[in-house]
Amino acid sequence: MKLAYSFLSVLCLSWALVSCSSDDDSQFIDPLNGHKEIAYANQFAKDALSDIYLWNAEINSDLNQLKADNFDPMKTVREIRFHANGKEVDKWTTLTDDYTGFTSSMMGVETTYGYNLLMGQFSNTGTYFFIISYVHRDSPAQKAGLKRGDIIMKLNGEDITKNNYLDAFNSATISLGMGVVSGGSIQASGNVSLAAKRMYEDPILVAKVFDCNGKKVGYLAYSSFNMPSVPGLITICKDFKAQGVTELILDLRYNGGGSVTTENALASMFAPANEVNVKGLYQTEIWNEKYRAYFKQKGQSTNTYFSTDFKIEDELGTTKTVSTQGANIGLKKIYGLISAHSASASESLLIGLMPFMDVELIGNEKSHGKYCTGAVLSASDIYDKDTPKEIKNWGIYVMINRYADKDGNNPCMPDGLMPTVEAADNPMEEYQLGDEREAMLNVALVRAGKTAVVRTRSAVALPKFQTTMVTTNPLFGMRIDDRLDRQK
Numbered sequence: 001m002k003l004a005y006s007f008l009s010v011l012c013l014s015w016a017l018v019s020c021s022s023d024d025d026s027q028f029i030d031p032l033n034g035h036k037e038i039a040y041a042n043q044f045a046k047d048a049l050s051d052i053y054l055w056n057a058e059i060n061s062d063l064n065q066l067k068a069d070n071f072d073p074m075k076t077v078r079e080i081r082f083h084a085n086g087k088e089v090d091k092w093t094t095l096t097d098d099y100t101g102f103t104s105s106m107m108g109v110e111t112t113y114g115y116n117l118l119m120g121q122f123s124n125t126g127t128y129f130f131i132i133s134y135v136h137r138d139s140p141a142q143k144a145g146l147k148r149g150d151i152i153m154k155l156n157g158e159d160i161t162k163n164n165y166l167d168a169f170n171s172a173t174i175s176l177g178m179g180v181v182s183g184g185s186i187q188a189s190g191n192v193s194l195a196a197k198r199m200y201e202d203p204i205l206v207a208k209v210f211d212c213n214g215k216k217v218g219y220l221a222y223s224s225f226n227m228p229s230v231p232g233l234i235t236i237c238k239d240f241k242a243q244g245v246t247e248l249i250l251d252l253r254y255n256g257g258g259s260v261t262t263e264n265a266l267a268s269m270f271a272p273a274n275e276v277n278v279k280g281l282y283q284t285e286i287w288n289e290k291y292r293a294y295f296k297q298k299g300q301s302t303n304t305y306f307s308t309d310f311k312i313e314d315e316l317g318t319t320k321t322v323s324t325q326g327a328n329i330g331l332k333k334i335y336g337l338i339s340a341h342s343a344s345a346s347e348s349l350l351i352g353l354m355p356f357m358d359v360e361l362i363g364n365e366k367s368h369g370k371y372c373t374g375a376v377l378s379a380s381d382i383y384d385k386d387t388p389k390e391i392k393n394w395g396i397y398v399m400i401n402r403y404a405d406k407d408g409n410n411p412c413m414p415d416g417l418m419p420t421v422e423a424a425d426n427p428m429e430e431y432q433l434g435d436e437r438e439a440m441l442n443v444a445l446v447r448a449g450k451t452a453v454v455r456t457r458s459a460v461a462l463p464k465f466q467t468t469m470v471t472t473n474p475l476f477g478m479r480i481d482d483r484l485d486r487q488k
Contacts, residue, residue: 037390039068044379044391045077045095054372054399055082055090056288077396089414090399092374099378099395111198114139115146116223116254117168118427128160129153129179129186130168133254133427134223136201140194149430151186153179172196181428200315203229203255206434207236209243212450216244218329219441221251221433225258225345227312230265230322237269237327245329249444250350251337251433253363253425257344260373261310265324267349268306271356273328276306283352284408285373285401302401304352333358335444338417339425343368347412348403355405361417362444364424369416372402421447431455 046066050056062080070076074095081090096102114136121128130152135141154160154177155167167174173195179186203224210217218240222229240248248270268276283304287295295302308324336350338361347367350359375398379391404410411417423443431438436445437455446452 035071036388038071038073040379040388040391041095041097041394042066042068042070042073042076044382044394045073045396047382048377048396048398049077049080049093052288052291052375052377052398052400053093054286054288054401056290058082058084081399090372092370092372092397093399094397096395096397097393099376099393102395102397103376110201111196112136112139112201113141113169113174113194113196114199114201115141117152119165126161128162128165130160131427133425134205134221134433136199136205139199139201140197144192144194146192147430148432149427151179151181151428153177153186153188200228202232204232204236206251207239208434209240209245210436210445210448210450212247212445212448215449216246217445217448217450218243218245218248219251219434220248223254224256225262225266225349227259227262228315230262230310230312233262233266233269234322234324234327237324237329241327241329246331247333247335247448248329248331249335249337249441249448251441252342252346252350253337253339253440254341255343255346256341256368257346257348257370259345260304261312263345263349263352264304264307265310265312265322267352268308269324269327269329270331270334270353271306271328273330275356276308276328279305279307281406282306283348283406284404286404287401291400304403331357333360335447336361337423337440337444338363338367338419340365340368340416342417344370347371347417348373350417351403351405351410351412354409354411355407360421360447361419362421362423362440362447363419364422366416366418367412369412369414371410371412371414372399374398375400429455 043066046063049059049066050063053059059080059082065076065080066073074097077093077095081088081093083089116133116135117130118133119128119130132141132146132148132150132152134148135146152160152168155164156175157177158164160168168176173193176192176194178189178192180189181187201224203222203226205221205223207218207220210219220236222233264282267282271280271282274280281303285302285304286292287302292302309321310324311319311321313319334350334353334357336359338346338350342363347370350361353359376395377398378393378395380387402410421443423440426439429439434441436442436450436453439455442453442455
């Protein structure tokens, strides 16, 4: 991954374990009698948090817990990230010992079965079931015939419990015991076997255009703001423009966030063309005191601006420049489909566009409530050539700023965006995303002026259960500042 802010690459941080002027491992102190990795990881986390963390002043005294003999620095980072009035304000800053896997997931490349799952638990049992909310194209799940609305009752012949549910994501092969709704309960219906595949999971799930009594309304179901999806988004927006789309149903109900670059590119294709052409102000940012002073000294803005040229990385990690010229749709209104699973860049995009057009939020629960931006830094980003070999694959996702719209407003704070139009997601109806009969899309289309569509299928009543989205993708809840240069 390229360093988000180039000045960090020459920053020489003072620390107890390493000298910034030497490559010699003998400069490192090892108080853990051979556990150098843990000692160095503690110092890496401490240096990153004390430097660029948005709330570095607020947690300054807590940083002393990241001492060389602390055997669980990842847990300590979770515990000391910023709290206020007994509430966890920062829920996202994370230390990892698998930087390579972390950044691979950011690009949408996973060893995966290619499905997205909601977990249900019956109120009177300790067992769970999964509902498939969507599958990715060309994935093992799709090739096996799995689709939205399918129910998974067992994993490898066993009931799904808190002890084995992650096998649905983390195993190389899996046997899924499928279920169907019958007589008010879920009954077994056969087995499906899958082998995980390393693949790019394209977050562009559906793109189509509806005619709403003569008005062209686009629909885009989008599951992650990863950079490799930008060329596809450009193609879709050009097509929407060619078809005369003036309003857009933007389905972000399963989108946990991602790249600031991708968000900015999408915003620049949705915003009024006159704002984009003059590279107008899109969003404002608040940094810690040290970095506010740094940007002021350099004469650099901390704000984000519309643009037509973006540096991105594809799924292979190759950096290239793409242009959104000719892809600005000219939207007058956005219908945002959101849920508690909509987070970070999803929330930021909707907030950033609110001053420029009518943004109507549709759902039945608040969004996740991620109102700050993070950077993903490896140990090498901090220490350059002096990085100890033991922590070459350590990294940290650290909150670096708080975003707001161009006027300084962020309605996502403190607990998420609130829908103004009621509509509930119900994947058990089995209507696929993009089907005009699907519950949330149906409500949005009627709001856009389409004649009401008859919905002949409804979910069969079941015993009381709750659902939550289950994911092992570290991208969830992340708005990642991966820009190579500040843009004006």
